Amino acid sequence: MLRDIQDCFISEKEVEHIHAMSLRVLSEIGVAFEHEEVLEVFRKNGARVDGDKVFLSEAMVNDALKTVPRNFEVYGRNGSVFIGPDREDPFPVMANSAGLVTYIETDDTVHKANVYDAIKYHKLTQTSEVLQMSKASSIDYPGLGNDKENKILKQYAIQLKYSDKPIASALRTNPHNVGTGRIKDGVLASYDLVKRYYDIWDKYVVLEVVCPLSPLSNNYECLENVLGAAAGNQPITICTCSMTNVTSPPTLLGTIIQDNASILAMTVLIQLLNPGNPIIYNSLSAPSDMRSVQLSIGASESFLLSMATLGMARFYNMPARTIGAYSDAIDVDYQAGAESMLTGMAPILGRSDQLTHAIGTMGSFNYGSFEKFVLDEEVLLYLKRVQQGINFSEGRECFDLMKEVGPRGSYIQRRTPKAYREEHYLSKLFHRKGSGITMREQVGTLRSRAAAEVERRLEEYKLPETTKAQDAILNEVLVNLDYDI
Amino acid sequence: MLRDIQDCFISEKEVEHIHAMSLRVLSEIGVAFEHEEVLEVFRKNGARVDGDKVFLSEAMVNDALKTVPRNFEVYGRNGSVFIGPDREDPFPVMANSAGLVTYIETDDTVHKANVYDAIKYHKLTQTSEVLQMSKASSIDYPGLGNDKENKILKQYAIQLKYSDKPIASALRTNPHNVGTGRIKDGVLASYDLVKRYYDIWDKYVVLEVVCPLSPLSNNYECLENVLGAAAGNQPITICTCSMTNVTSPPTLLGTIIQDNASILAMTVLIQLLNPGNPIIYNSLSAPSDMRSVQLSIGASESFLLSMATLGMARFYNMPARTIGAYSDAIDVDYQAGAESMLTGMAPILGRSDQLTHAIGTMGSFNYGSFEKFVLDEEVLLYLKRVQQGINFSEGRECFDLMKEVGPRGSYIQRRTPKAYREEHYLSKLFHRKGSGITMREQVGTLRSRAAAEVERRLEEYKLPETTKAQDAILNEVLVNLDYDI
Numbered sequence: 001m002l003r004d005i006q007d008c009f010i011s012e013k014e015v016e017h018i019h020a021m022s023l024r025v026l027s028e029i030g031v032a033f034e035h036e037e038v039l040e041v042f043r044k045n046g047a048r049v050d051g052d053k054v055f056l057s058e059a060m061v062n063d064a065l066k067t068v069p070r071n072f073e074v075y076g077r078n079g080s081v082f083i084g085p086d087r088e089d090p091f092p093v094m095a096n097s098a099g100l101v102t103y104i105e106t107d108d109t110v111h112k113a114n115v116y117d118a119i120k121y122h123k124l125t126q127t128s129e130v131l132q133m134s135k136a137s138s139i140d141y142p143g144l145g146n147d148k149e150n151k152i153l154k155q156y157a158i159q160l161k162y163s164d165k166p167i168a169s170a171l172r173t174n175p176h177n178v179g180t181g182r183i184k185d186g187v188l189a190s191y192d193l194v195k196r197y198y199d200i201w202d203k204y205v206v207l208e209v210v211c212p213l214s215p216l217s218n219n220y221e222c223l224e225n226v227l228g229a230a231a232g233n234q235p236i237t238i239c240t241c242s243m244t245n246v247t248s249p250p251t252l253l254g255t256i257i258q259d260n261a262s263i264l265a266m267t268v269l270i271q272l273l274n275p276g277n278p279i280i281y282n283s284l285s286a287p288s289d290m291r292s293v294q295l296s297i298g299a300s301e302s303f304l305l306s307m308a309t310l311g312m313a314r315f316y317n318m319p320a321r322t323i324g325a326y327s328d329a330i331d332v333d334y335q336a337g338a339e340s341m342l343t344g345m346a347p348i349l350g351r352s353d354q355l356t357h358a359i360g361t362m363g364s365f366n367y368g369s370f371e372k373f374v375l376d377e378e379v380l381l382y383l384k385r386v387q388q389g390i391n392f393s394e395g396r397e398c399f400d401l402m403k404e405v406g407p408r409g410s411y412i413q414r415r416t417p418k419a420y421r422e423e424h425y426l427s428k429l430f431h432r433k434g435s436g437i438t439m440r441e442q443v444g445t446l447r448s449r450a451a452a453e454v455e456r457r458l459e460e461y462k463l464p465e466t467t468k469a470q471d472a473i474l475n476e477v478l479v480n481l482d483y484d485i
Numbered sequence: 486m487l488r489d490i491q492d493c494f495i496s497e498k499e500v501e502h503i504h505a506m507s508l509r510v511l512s513e514i515g516v517a518f519e520h521e522e523v524l525e526v527f528r529k530n531g532a533r534v535d536g537d538k539v540f541l542s543e544a545m546v547n548d549a550l551k552t553v554p555r556n557f558e559v560y561g562r563n564g565s566v567f568i569g570p571d572r573e574d575p576f577p578v579m580a581n582s583a584g585l586v587t588y589i590e591t592d593d594t595v596h597k598a599n600v601y602d603a604i605k606y607h608k609l610t611q612t613s614e615v616l617q618m619s620k621a622s623s624i625d626y627p628g629l630g631n632d633k634e635n636k637i638l639k640q641y642a643i644q645l646k647y648s649d650k651p652i653a654s655a656l657r658t659n660p661h662n663v664g665t666g667r668i669k670d671g672v673l674a675s676y677d678l679v680k681r682y683y684d685i686w687d688k689y690v691v692l693e694v695v696c697p698l699s700p701l702s703n704n705y706e707c708l709e710n711v712l713g714a715a716a717g718n719q720p721i722t723i724c725t726c727s728m729t730n731v732t733s734p735p736t737l738l739g740t741i742i743q744d745n746a747s748i749l750a751m752t753v754l755i756q757l758l759n760p761g762n763p764i765i766y767n768s769l770s771a772p773s774d775m776r777s778v779q780l781s782i783g784a785s786e787s788f789l790l791s792m793a794t795l796g797m798a799r800f801y802n803m804p805a806r807t808i809g810a811y812s813d814a815i816d817v818d819y820q821a822g823a824e825s826m827l828t829g830m831a832p833i834l835g836r837s838d839q840l841t842h843a844i845g846t847m848g849s850f851n852y853g854s855f856e857k858f859v860l861d862e863e864v865l866l867y868l869k870r871v872q873q874g875i876n877f878s879e880g881r882e883c884f885d886l887m888k889e890v891g892p893r894g895s896y897i898q899r900r901t902p903k904a905y906r907e908e909h910y911l912s913k914l915f916h917r918k919g920s921g922i923t924m925r926e927q928v929g930t931l932r933s934r935a936a937a938e939v940e941r942r943l944e945e946y947k948l949p950e951t952t953k954a955q956d957a958i959l960n961e962v963l964v965n966l967d968y969d970i
Contacts, residue, residue, distance in 0.1 A: 002494060008490055009486060032892035216891070216893075247895070249883035249886055250886075250902045251881045252875045252881075253876060254882055256875070257883075257884075290911075291911060292917055294918060294919045299912070301870065301909060308875060328920075330920055330928075331916075331930060331931060333819060333822070333930065333931045334857075335914075336822065337818070338826040338860075339915070341824075349493065363920030363924075364919065375819050375820075378823075382824075385784075386785045389789065390741070391736065391737065392738055396737075396739065401734055407516060407700060407701040408701075411733065424772050424775075425786070430814070431815055432784075433779060437587055437597070439815055439848075440815050440816065
């Protein structure tokens with residue numbers, strides 16, 4: 001690709017205008033931070049604070065932006081991922097979806113999330129050629145023990161057991177899963193578990209995510225997570241998720257400006273707490289469909305909002321995260337395919353640096369599907385090929401071959417050339433065997449092929465090897481569970 | 486949109502290189518024209534002819550390009566469509582798919598094309614808000630009478646009866662459907678029928694399409710159609726459809742060069758026959774999947790080839806036609822949605838001027854589906870919204886509203902503003918009602934909603950009004966049919 005797709009949708013002038021308007025929001029409207037310790041940090045550093053509203057100057061924003069690193073590296077048990085615009089491979093570093101409350105089985109029944117769904121997603125992630133990071137697909141499902149225990153720690157332990165890929169966290173620590181202690185300490189306990197398990201002490205080991213609320217506010221729980229991540233010196237994705245006309249203005253531009261102001265305010269806080277702390281710029285904001293007042297993550301406007309996210313992140317010189325293969329469909333159907341391709345195109349052709357919820361999500365973030373997981377992989381591999389573009393290098397003209405074959409000749413008589421194999425992505429699951437009238441009976445449905453692929457992957461899956469010390473660490477945490485894992 | 490998506494994939498330098506290489510193909514390799522009358526035209530105008538191979542100089546190509554109009558207008562019974570880069574609306578002028586040999590019914594049975602399928606497509610096209618042109622979806626199905634009759638004429642009559650939208654022809658005249666006369670005369674008889682029916686005599690009334698064969702050749706049948714269209718002074722789409730590594734080189738670049746040479750050679754012929762005859766630059770070339778040696782119209786490489794088609798057409802200052810919502814799927818499934826969105830994105834974000842096969846095609850051009858027809862409309866309307874981009878005009882920042890609502894406020898208490906309605910496309914068929922665990926039972930499947938929409942459209946459909954003279958013209962042609970229409 002010659003240039004990123006967002007160049008088709010947002011100009012430098014427009015990016016600058018959004019920045020200027022965001023500065024006005026920060027100085028004239030302010031952002032709420034519902035946490036006294038945080039307000040004190042702002043006060044100490046010269047911000048005007050009125051109640052829990054913080055007003056920020058351009059100088060404070062500029063100072064913060066100066067210390068945000070352009071790239072960083074997150075370590076797993078067996079390797080690391082490099083995240084940022086200087087990454088050589090333009091295909092984003094991706095993790096599976098998270099926050100799924102319901103799963104659709106192959107037989108089309110639906111059920112509330114449980115530990116086995118989460119484990120199946122870990123196994124599919126571990127065996128995925130498109131995902132380089134692991135993420136907990138559901139959180140706080142039943143059976144994790146009594147309320148006095150730190151249940152987040154157990155969920156980290158499950159993730160560590162089933163995948164050795166670097167962790168993109170979706171395990172938001174909250175008053176209901178942290179046990180008896182403070183949220184911030186629960187966050188730090190999680191990092192400590194991961195570091196002990198890896199025996200890695202001086203690297204980034206958890207890509208954290210925090211979600212400012214829209215409009216322009218941050219609650220106590222979110223800020224405790226921020227304080228934990230900054231104290232633990234782990235990279236933080238700042239993820240806004242506004243709904244147009246509900247929690248953000250009715251226009252896309254207004255939504256972009258409000259989100260950008262939120263992200264900048266959080267950036268200032270993080271850099272004040274821990275200068276140089278890596279940050280990923282991220283908005284998952286999406287349009288509301290006002291007929292049902294539902295978030296429409298697979299919509300056209302979702303794509304457009306991502307174009308702005310990429311434009312702003314590039315302007316600030318920060319790594320970008322955007323939407324992935326999203327859909328509002330509640331079946332593995334035509335809509336799921338169409339919307340996943342549309343929303344997957346934004347980050348791949350926009351060369352986003354990192355994605356979570358990249359695959360396996362539908363129903364406006366609520367539904368998981370094992371078949372959609374592997375079908376979304378296919379969509380991303382299609383898009384990877386599109387991202388590679390046309391090979392214009394010398395020799396690819398095939399002039400001599402064209403002359404040899406000549407008018408009316410055939411190219412097929414010879415061995416399939418290397419150039420063909422290099423330039424063609426041959427799909428794994430999508431049908432390409434032709435269209436005779438009996439073909440449908442011969443090949444079965446796409447859904448059944450996807451289910452077979454899921455089955456194959458789960459059968460081939462092997463638990464990552466562990467040391468005795470690692471087993472001991474997990475066994476210490478994985479107690480009082482209502483199920484065998 | 487600020488710029489067209491092909492700018493991300495092909496540069497001016499690369500376009501110039503393709504042009505230069507194509508000139509080498511035309512002068513060194515030549516293009517076969519299997520028609521003595523055509524060869525004589527080339528000879529008379531100074532081209533070197535060797536057997537049936539024609540060699541063209543740069544000067545002859547440049548002369549031809551000078552007389553190709555940048556835009557043109559095709560008339561129907563009740564209005565016209567303007568085609569070309571100067572068209573105000575960036576959404577392409579589109580027609581439905583053609584050449585379908587098999588249809589999938591709502592109950593998932595498949596059958597060979599018949600007249601009623603063709604009529605259903607005409608009715609859906611007539612009631613479509615995204616299609617502005619009408620096209621025969623199948624051709625030469627059984628029951629059109631005996632072989633001595635001009636069956637093409639009957640198919641034109643059916644199209645005229647069921648739709649009043651301007652005609653994008655898919656009715657290729659050939660020795661088996663033209664009756665006893667010459668193909669060229671059969672083509673002219675068709676135009677005469679349309680002109681009489683419209684009572685329009687001095688306008689373009691049929692957007693014709695001709696298909697050079699790959700590699701680099703044109704058979705007698707194709708050239709008879711060209712002679713007919715040029716003699717009848719109707720606009721001609723030059724449509725190559727190569728299969729990589731089968732009928733074109735194994736590389737995309739080689740395929741693009743070979744197709745471009747074919748299109749230029751045909752352009753020269755048409756401009757020699759009828760200087761100023763409108764032409765649309767079009768390639769539907771696609772990758773082959775060498776595992777099955779099948780054309781893969783929904784593939785990533787299909788998208789990339791379209792980027793080059795758009796780049797070349799713009800370079801030559803000719804109207805462009807590209808792929809539409811294509812798929813190799815043989816079910817109305819996730820693959821059908823994903824591939825249709827991918828391939829639909831090329832022309833919409835590349836601002837192609839015209840499309841045929843825009844909607845309702847799958848199974849590598851062979852399968853039709855009434856439900857896919859209306860679902861593809863949804864995909865194109867999604868893409869239309871993406872094409873509109875983000876509205877950056879003054880006031881869309883909603884700064885005052887943001888101030889009024891403030892941190893933690895809500896935007897939902899007021900009436901849904903006009904700006905929201907202007908900036909959001911609310912899908913008609915795709916699910917957006919949320920994701921509760923019982924939602925699937927409440928809303929039914931997407932396929933069933935699409936089937937209901939097809940049913941509704943067919944019920945609401947009304948035959949275009951006719952005069953007695955028009956009825957008489959059709960009655961004269963529509964004889965000896967094996968069915969009631």
